[in-house]
Structures are given as structure tokens and as C-alpha cells.
Amino acid sequence: MIISAPQCVKICDMLDPFPFEETYIEGTDYTGQQQQNHFENIVEPIFCSSSNNNTTDPAKMRGESPDTACKVPDSTDFYQGYPAQSYPTDYSESHERLTQPGNYDVPYCAKLMDSSPVCEDRNASYDRQYPPNKRAKMSDSNEFARWSNKHPEHWSSQEVLDWVFYAAEKNGIDCEHLYAENFRNIAGINLCKMGLEGFLRLEPTYGRLFYKMFRDLCDGLYYQQRSENPGHLSPKANDLSFSPAKPREHITMNSDSTPLAPSYYSVQDMGKMESAPSQYMYEVPGMTQYKCQNMPPMPNPFQAAQLKHHPLPPYGHIPSQIMYSNFNMARRLPYIHEEHIHQPIRRRPGRPRIKSQHHDEENGREKKAKNQHLWEFIYEILMNPMYNPQFLRWENQREGVFRFVQSEAVAQLWGGLKNNENMTYEKLSRAMRHYYKRGILERVEGRRLVYKFSRVAMERVREKRHSI
DNA sequence: AGACCATTTCCTGGTT
């Protein structure tokens, strides 16, 4: 059977034991409805009923007869080059895990929440006492994380659009065939009120699918009120009532008395840092519990899972540093002691020395940063299915128009290449803006995170690729 | 060694 690339990635994602292990809660009984929702949302679109005995068909598991003949490929097709013991031997094993009580893979949005800062300490808090330029960005500039951290009622129209793109991508829908612009001016609150007809009016082809995904997303959310006991979780499925959050009074410290890095702050605290409505906190079943108890802080599991599937870039030569660079940006931010918080810190303008970052600890000598131009690097990852469309995507490849999807993750890739742990999208974008004057990039007015290669740049890079 | 280039860092101010 021939499987499209998006399907392949989905299947790989599903079979990867890591996401499974990170998303179910041991000892928790999930209802049959939850399991069925899971199958309908994730398993069924991917796994057709099969003549392969090794495969468990979702329809069959529900007592329905298989309606299509679609052979699931041998798992070894996907795992070439990986240690065999790292992966399930067949699909039935994966499905079995999913259908057993306690083994529940949360809906699609849960995995995306992995892009959010990870909570190691449920008592951690964040009190907005960091200077603005030292704070970790709440969304990590990750548009997925932005919508996944809010209840859909509080989504902005941009976040609605981001979710639509995400839903399309998750289902292997080519965005060129999507009427995404119909969702452009719809706020989350209006989407919540919309029925199936509304979705179909906006998107005749995929409206039904989007409607179902959206309803499942809403139904799968837990609302959790802040309590005095931050360790206490009281999930109430489908309870979307509101109650104001209670502020925290302290910064939780690490064992060495330094405040916890922002990346360790909980989903709860992220909600607190958002605008007013986001003080109300929603969770996808299971995520916070598992994260807080067992999740290692790095690397970002969502991205790590992707990287595991692609040990070698399909195109070009993305240095290995990129693939294994630390994505957990906030972890690298300098700790700020409480006594410094209220002191206005003004340093002389210009670039401070960053010698320490260029030190090769293993060999005890200076390590040279890769000397690759930023715009060529951007082009390379745009041409690399490992990063496109997850991190960056073409808006119009012929015209050279592209868009940052996970801006901060791209900045981290770039920082990895340059041995610069402190790279951010803000800095990367400044470097990008230097290209306007030099005629490498052209401005795209009114569109955030969208850039355009000049014709000259496109020609240069094409020549370079042909010459390789 | 020094010039030059390509960023990198920080900043102010504006827009979405």
C-alpha cells in the first residue's frame, strides 16, 4: 500500500511509544466513550480496516464490519534504521494499549500542548515579576500552543485560523484546497456557538470533519479551578463553568534558592500570565497530571518525537546540532534572583560577549559556530519535510512567500547551528529585517510572521541547489 | 592586525 507522507508521519506518531507513555495516566479508568472518541479522532482516519491479521481495525473493534480493504504496511517500512526494540512490533500492540483501561492517548490537542512549558513542580508559580525582556514568552511563539492553552471560547480569530490549519494538517488536507479564509474573522466564541451547518457553510468539503474535531476538542477539555491546594486536580469533563483564578503570592524556588525557570511553570501558571479570560484554565485529560509527575523537562517531546522519526534529513545537510539542539528555550534563560527583580538593569548598548557558549566542554577548546547565512538556512528548512510545515511553511513557493509556524522553534534551530543558546525569534527576525535593505527579502505588508524571498535570492538558492 | 561582513543584542516606538 502506498501511504502519503502526512499519513506516514501520523502513523509514526501513533506508533511511537513515547507519546503514548507521556499522555495516559496510570490507574485512571477512561470511559468507553472517551476511548471511542479517541479511535474516531485519531485511529480511524488513519487505519482503514485491514486484511492484515496483525492489524486491529477500529471498526471491527466496535463490532462493525470492515468496509474497505486497505492493507497497513509492514511496520519495518517505517522504522528503517531504528533499533527494533524501540517500537511496537505491530499495530495491534499499539491498539491494545489504547483500548486497555488506563491506556488512553489524549486527543489531538494534547500532543501540541507538549510544546508548552513543562511543569516539573506543580507548586511552581510565576508572578510577572520578571522584567519583560527576560520573561519566557507564554506561547513560545508557538501558534499551536497559543490556542491549545485556552478554551476555544477565548480564541481570537487568529487562533481559530491557527486551529483550522492545524486540523487540516492533522488530516493531511492540502491547505491550498481549504477555504481557511472563511474562518478568518470568526472568534472562538462564535465557533463554539456554531453548529454543523455553520461549519459546512464555511468549509463545504471538510466542514463536517472540522466540526467533529472541534466538538471533540471542546468535549475533551477539563475545566479546573485554581485551588489553595495546587496539587489537587479535580477534573470535571464537559464542565465549562467559570470561576476566577486566585493569585499566587510567591515564587517557587529551586533547591539552590533560584527561582524556577519559566519553562517549569505549570499550565495553570501559563493561564495566569495570559490575558484576563485565560486566567481560567483548561486541560486536556491526563496531560498535566502526567507531565507534572513524570515528564522530563527536555527535550520537547512533541518535537523530539518528530526528530526520532527522521534521524537523517531527507534533503540537504542540516547539521546534526540542529536536530538535537535543545528546544526548551525558556530553560536557558538566565535565572534572575528576586533581589534583582526591582532594580532597573541597563547595560551598555550592543552585543555582549558570549564566549562561554562557544566552549566545547568535551575538548576544552573553542568551538566554531557554523558559518551559514540565515536566509539560506531558512530556505533549507523550508525545503525539508522534517521542518516544513511543522516549523515553517510555504505560503506561495513560486513567489517565495513563507510563514513561520513555530517561530521560536525555528529560532532555536538557528541558535543550535550558531552555538547560540540565547537565540530567540525576536533576534532572528531582526536579522531577517536586515535582508530587506540587502534585497534578499521583500516585505509582506500586513501579514505577521510572513516573509518573501526576493527573486534574486530565489534564483541564487536554486542555482546553489542545482550545483550540489 | 585590521577591514569587512553578517549577524547579534538591546532598544524605542509603532501596530495588530
Next chain:
DNA sequence: GAACCAGGAAATGGTC
């Protein structure tokens, strides 16, 4: 208010 954008200024690191 956060995120993003624009662009000035000054500094760094790599290359020649």
C-alpha cells in the same frame, strides 16, 4: 498587554 514589526546603534565572531 502580548506578540510582532521596524529600524537605529553598537558590539561580536568569522573570514580574508
